Amino acid sequence: MDIRYEKSIELFRRATRVIPGGIYGFKNPMTNLPGASPYYAERAAGAHFWDVDGNEYLDFLCGYGPVVLGHCHPDVEAAVREAMAAGVCWNHPGKEMVQLAERFVELIPVADWAVFAKNGVDMTTWAVRVAREHTVRSKIVIAQGAYHGALPWCTGYRAGVTPEDRANTLEMRWNSVDDLERIVAEHPGDVAGVMLTPYHHRYAAPQEMPADGFWHAVRQICNREGIVLILDDVRAGFRLGLHGSQEIFGIEPDLVCYSKAIGNGYPIAAAVGTDDLRSAAEAIFTAGTYWYSSVPMAASLTVLRILEETDAIEHIKRLGSRWAGELERLGVERGFRISVTGPPGLTYLTFDDDPDLYLMQVFAGEMIARGVFLHPYHHTFLTAAHTNEDIDRALEAAAAAFDATEQAIDHTAAQAASPHF
Amino acid sequence: MTSSASGTGSLEMLRAWIYVTGVLPLFEDLVRYDGETQAAIAGRKLVVQFEVRHGPVAHLDIDAGAIRYGPGSHPRPDVRLRFRTPQRLNRMFGGEQVRPGLRKGFRHLRFLMGGFPTLAGRLSYFLEGEGSHAVEADDKKQRFLVGLRLRALLGGTAVVASHDDWLSDVAEHTPAGKLHMKVLPDGPEGTLEKAVHNGKQEFVASFDGVIDHPNVVMEFTSLDAAWRIVNGEASFGEAASLGDIRLAGNILLADQLNIFMRRLVSVMGF
Numbered sequence: 001m002d003i004r005y006e007k008s009i010e011l012f013r014r015a016t017r018v019i020p021g022g023i024y025g026f027k028n029p030m031t032n033l034p035g036a037s038p039y040y041a042e043r044a045a046g047a048h049f050w051d052v053d054g055n056e057y058l059d060f061l062c063g064y065g066p067v068v069l070g071h072c073h074p075d076v077e078a079a080v081r082e083a084m085a086a087g088v089c090w091n092h093p094g095k096e097m098v099q100l101a102e103r104f105v106e107l108i109p110v111a112d113w114a115v116f117a118k119n120g121v122d123m124t125t126w127a128v129r130v131a132r133e134h135t136v137r138s139k140i141v142i143a144q145g146a147y148h149g150a151l152p153w154c155t156g157y158r159a160g161v162t163p164e165d166r167a168n169t170l171e172m173r174w175n176s177v178d179d180l181e182r183i184v185a186e187h188p189g190d191v192a193g194v195m196l197t198p199y200h201h202r203y204a205a206p207q208e209m210p211a212d213g214f215w216h217a218v219r220q221i222c223n224r225e226g227i228v229l230i231l232d233d234v235r236a237g238f239r240l241g242l243h244g245s246q247e248i249f250g251i252e253p254d255l256v257c258y259s260k261a262i263g264n265g266y267p268i269a270a271a272v273g274t275d276d277l278r279s280a281a282e283a284i285f286t287a288g289t290y291w292y293s294s295v296p297m298a299a300s301l302t303v304l305r306i307l308e309e310t311d312a313i314e315h316i317k318r319l320g321s322r323w324a325g326e327l328e329r330l331g332v333e334r335g336f337r338i339s340v341t342g343p344p345g346l347t348y349l350t351f352d353d354d355p356d357l358y359l360m361q362v363f364a365g366e367m368i369a370r371g372v373f374l375h376p377y378h379h380t381f382l383t384a385a386h387t388n389e390d391i392d393r394a395l396e397a398a399a400a401a402f403d404a405t406e407q408a409i410d411h412t413a414a415q416a417a418s419p420h421f
Numbered sequence: 422m423t424s425s426a427s428g429t430g431s432l433e434m435l436r437a438w439i440y441v442t443g444v445l446p447l448f449e450d451l452v453r454y455d456g457e458t459q460a461a462i463a464g465r466k467l468v469v470q471f472e473v474r475h476g477p478v479a480h481l482d483i484d485a486g487a488i489r490y491g492p493g494s495h496p497r498p499d500v501r502l503r504f505r506t507p508q509r510l511n512r513m514f515g516g517e518q519v520r521p522g523l524r525k526g527f528r529h530l531r532f533l534m535g536g537f538p539t540l541a542g543r544l545s546y547f548l549e550g551e552g553s554h555a556v557e558a559d560d561k562k563q564r565f566l567v568g569l570r571l572r573a574l575l576g577g578t579a580v581v582a583s584h585d586d587w588l589s590d591v592a593e594h595t596p597a598g599k600l601h602m603k604v605l606p607d608g609p610e611g612t613l614e615k616a617v618h619n620g621k622q623e624f625v626a627s628f629d630g631v632i633d634h635p636n637v638v639m640e641f642t643s644l645d646a647a648w649r650i651v652n653g654e655a656s657f658g659e660a661a662s663l664g665d666i667r668l669a670g671n672i673l674l675a676d677q678l679n680i681f682m683r684r685l686v687s688v689m690g691f
Binding site: 009 | 590591669
């Protein structure tokens with residue numbers, strides 16, 4: 001094991017005694033590069049973070065997406081401190097809930113109302129219930145490989161999930177209007193909702209954009225069949241545009257779910273909808289003890305203000321475009337067949353001849369070793385705090401990482417076993 | 422072939438599948454290592470077939486001091502042991518005195534009453550009993566025990582993936598590909614593969630050593646490390662995170678196959 005991670009590994013060893021698996025879920029080391037990546041972080045600021053061993057990283061993952069302005073943004077932190085000073089868990093919601101709902105209604109074209117929770121899956125699950133209540137139907141259509149959260153109805157991880165949990169979740173291939181037509185025909189009058197992300201941000205695979213006419217066709221089918229169209233914009237929302245991803249991709253959803261970027265790291269999720277669904281939304285009893293706290297709502301109000309008043313989103317897109325373009329150039333110059341997919345700032349690198357990701361694992365490991373935290377299976381998240389100098393540093397690391405990857409092809413046991421090189 | 426694993430009875434059928442198609446092959450390794458097993462079959466030449474009603478069928482070919490496992494029916498078995506229920510077979514493998522229906526092979530009755538229980542007992546001894554302690558064992562025994570466990574793990578996992586209705590959805594969503602496990606520096610090793618032929622999926626474990634184009638490589642850094650993991654003392658995830666396993670390749674395939682492995686352990690206790 002790399003001695004750079006001595007304290008991480010020692011903490012993990014202790015954790016295995018008191019926490020099943022040491023670290024659960026998508027932050028388990030197995031989901032990254034065990035032994036070649038830190039397990040525990042200690043602090044973060046701007047576009048950087050430090051692990052418990054004191055190693056510093058340029059952060060290209062940013063908490064898996066929530067951090068959009070940079071870690072510990074001073075204005076957001078000030079708003080949070082002020083809100084916290086007034087108490088964090090009251091018997092009632094605070095004025096911030098109303099203010100935040102008003103902001104969403106102002107910003108999002110389809111929004112006639114808004115509700116709030118903590119995590120993306122709170123809202124995607126809630127949206128499913130609204131669609132069912134509105135249509136009095138059961139089935140929900142999602143795209144194969146899409147991530148809408150880690151609850152039984154939608155998780156791709158099947159341990160502890162019964163067939164009954166998944167019985168009303170049907171899967172179509174991304175971009176396949178034919179699949180959607182077939183599913184609707186096979187379940188006449190029983191499809192309540194279609195839930196899709198604005199583009200297909202798959203894990204450990206190239207990101208797929210919507211085909212020309214795809215969203216229009218989906219909308220037409222939903223209109224024809226009385227199906228609620230739900231946009232899961234949890235991951236990309238407010239990273240591509242101030243008015244949600246539907247503006248970018250020309251989508252006309254009935255319900256939209258947000259989280260991640262709207263709180264700059266504070267736990268907040270939102271769903272917005274049209275007036276047609278107001279009655280169904282009102283009928284759903286849903287709650288969480290911490291869903292009403294003003295603290296993350298104060299953070300969100302500040303984030304939305306900064307995104308509106310500054311060119312943060314455009315800055316991220318500019319840096320993201322530069323990173324993607326120059327990364328691709330560096331790889332191609334070295335003879336790799338690679339693809340950098342996804343919208344600017346949310347890109348994922350794949351080696352075209354390496355479906356099992358052996359090369360990406362080496363490349364990401366080399367990037368992390370050089371202090372650029374690039375996830376081997378997850379697309380990047382850049383922030384307003386990243387600078388052109390940060391991209392320079394990342395590209396310098398990438399050039400070296402490509403070189404090291406080329407050398408590693410002939411030398412590592414795992415690679416020697418792979419068919420692809 | 423299908424089995425239902427949604428209730429207690431069907432769990433028994435799943436266990437029967439694991440015993441007949443995942444555990445019986447271990448006799449091949451057992452007889453190569455263990456003197457008592459060799460003595461129990463010395464001078465014997467016979468084919469014993471195991472049949473569970475509406476369930477698995479396989480045979481053991483005992484000849485010249487060796488045991489060879491064969492899936493399915495043998496054209497001319499010397500003995501046919503027929504179990505009316507999976508429970509009866511499972512109890513026999515669990516060490517209980519169970520008298521299966523003897524369809525053929527009365528002249529081998531003595532071996533069946535004395536010899537075969539000895540074989541089953543020796544296997545149990547090395548898998549779960551006193552003989553399964555590898556920590557202070559010599560290198561040869563440690564290699565044998567790790568190899569036996571690895572074979573039980575991969576073979577049993579293939580059976581679970583093929584026959585457990587509880588996980589049929591997982592099996593269907595598991596990408597096709599090969600997971601190669603190897604104990605460094607020089608084995609033992611084995612491969613678990615999901616293959617799809619003409620739209621039909623199949624999970625197969627193999628132990629031929631050389632493997633082309635694995636989609637996932639899982640290397641145990643030492644025999645000790647391998648033992649801790651195949652013996653259930655550490656999970657794959659923990660072991661990889663602590664440096665006892667080197668993992669590379671298709672993480673999604675590894676994740677999915679790990680679900681079957683955990684299920685095997687919960688169903689069989691090994």
